[in-house]
Amino acid sequence: MKTYNLSLEPDPEIPRLQMLSVDVVEVPIVDVLQRGIHPVWTFEDPATLQEAFVERLNAVDVKIPHLEQLDYCGNVDALAQARYYQGKSPFQQLVEHLNHGLRFVSNLTYVDLLNIAREQLRKRWNRQTAYRMLSASHRDFDAMRSLVKAKDKRVKISGYADFDNYDLSEILSLDDFADHEQVLIREGLPVINFRTTDFLQRVVDNQGRLRLAERIPNFTLVHPPQMVYLRDSLLYYGEWRQGTVHLHPDLGRALSVRPKARELAQKWRTGEGEYCFTTTPARVDEMLASGDFRVAFPSLDYRRDRQPAKAQASIPGCRVDRYSVGGYLRENAAMGQFKDILREFGVSMSGRKEDLVEKIAQLAVTEYEQHEGELDAFFGDHRFVRIRTGSQETGRPFPVLENHLLRNMLLAMYVQKHLRANTILEADYSNETYDPLDLARALLQRNITIHGAFLPAN
Structure with a gap:
């Protein structure tokens, strides 16, 4: 079994701002069943994983009140119709998507944000940066020209193209834009959407493993483990209940699978049962490690309560005519x-x-x-x-x-x-x-x- 491990790492350019990092790590199935650690069992993810994660990101209590008032804690969206692509699951792609427009901070004030922006602008102050600041802070051509001529009366500017004739970084300074704080922040920072670093503790356990539910007690096992369900495949419905895993085979009408079901029950059970049997989470880990089973969590839904399917078996030859x-x-x-x-x-x-x-x-x-x-x-x-x-x-x-x-x-x-x-x-x-x-x-x-x-x- 595997799960996602989440952590925060410093932004390469601005270490005080932090980004999400995601890895895939091993997890025993007992931690999924009993503690709600999210299971990664296929290349895809449950559709509601992204929705639930983003819903928590947009919660009021993980936004920063004084920054939210200034519209620096905007809502984020899940990826639409994300599929496994270039070795990355939809959730891993979501993390990448979030890192393009979101940072996590601790005890960051508006003044801190403004100072960081100024520092970044000073580091890369050049003619391109100066022109972007000028055009972003002054809405029309006349206002832009007036500021430049006020700093240097020798310049001759009759159209927008003339600005390219001068190195504005030598004419203008960052102090000329001191009154344009929002422009300073927007141009100086890679992103302007923030959440508190406390968010991470809302979605992981003490080992950093993704956790969005109290428990995930229901799962299925398929033997043999092919992705395509074959005629002689055996489907088990599993449930974690009071410290024990209960496995019920879906026998249906096929008589051919019943000898195999008895054989598997005898091999893996820790209690009694010819077809349905009980076992331990550790034994389920062994079943998966054997390569003879494929695990899935088809009823896992983070947005609504879904009842898992039940195993069925038909009794042949039992019919009452009417x-x-x-x-x-x-x-x-x-x-x-x-x-x-x-x-x-x-x-x-x-x-x-x-x-x-x-x-x-x-x-x-x-x-x-x-x-x-x-x-x-x-x-x-x-x-x-x-x-x-x-x-x-x-x-x-x-x-x-x-x-x-x-x-x-x-x-x-x-x-x-x-x-x-x-x-x-x-x-x-x-x-x-x-x-x-x-x-x-x-x-x-x-x-x-x-x-x-x-x-x-x-």
Whole structure:
């Protein structure tokens, strides 16, 4: 396991100003799990690492009040869409980015800042520096020319290009800009954005290791350690709990990985468990050092609480079939459908639609009486329980009257008559509320509907 080690080092030009420095160092996994040391496990970083780090950098209590009032403690931003590049992770790139525009100071007053700026300007006082100071402190050409001519009446300046004809560092001095303190600071310092050096203690432990959370108890291990998850890969969900690491393999439906899971549990466990097992952080370090596992922290999120995924395992061959009454003819069906059925049973197809509906009802009663014995035999051997009454709950067809044109209609009539307490479907119970013809009419007219799925009860 690795982590980031942060420290402050003096600015090469101005040692009193300090910059961030970052290195990658080894860390035992127990310090990640128990103490919240940030884990570095891949070339990339969690997206929220930069956000959380910058959020702490922008906190009020790490800014310097008297400098913030002068706008010398501006907010900083995270890098947008940073990726691993030229051997540097996004976080390492963030540190570089911050060092271009931010310094850390201790007990620095505004007067100190001004004196440092003056000292830096004196060190590099030349014609270019003098011209930058002149143009930054005087907004227009006339003001710039007036200052230069006030210092040396011999100069002749009629346009901006004429300033290049003179070495302004010999005409002007730093004292000429004493009243332009903000210009002195802006031109004299490499950056003008500051934080207190106390910030570092907010984001590292006593060894300088990056720490933005109290604990990081959840992780995953993949065996073998390829970056691509293979068919026979084993994924373990790990959790640090009460001083012990609990490892649960995600077995899913694949039977092929289970012997390997038993083998790994036997090799690395410190307690019991054929598949799921407990072990120590030191043993997890050994697992990683063996080269047989790859560690990751997919639920690590510094901005919001994310619940880790859970391991799953399927039990093969365990299935309960469910059944339902399929769709049957209703009065709103097209006349052609009624005629097709009547034709098959040799019943007259003449009359209006309501006449055809009545003929179907009478036909259903006739067919029901003919096949009631077959239905009694099937449901006498098979009891069912209705599990839901929602119209969307369906199942496979009951395996009876499979070639009958009015199969579902007859099943609907039977279920309605033999459904006890609206739940138990059995042949020995009979509801005499409807006679067969009234029941057939009610089903056709949608006064009664049969919903839900049925599970075998024996």
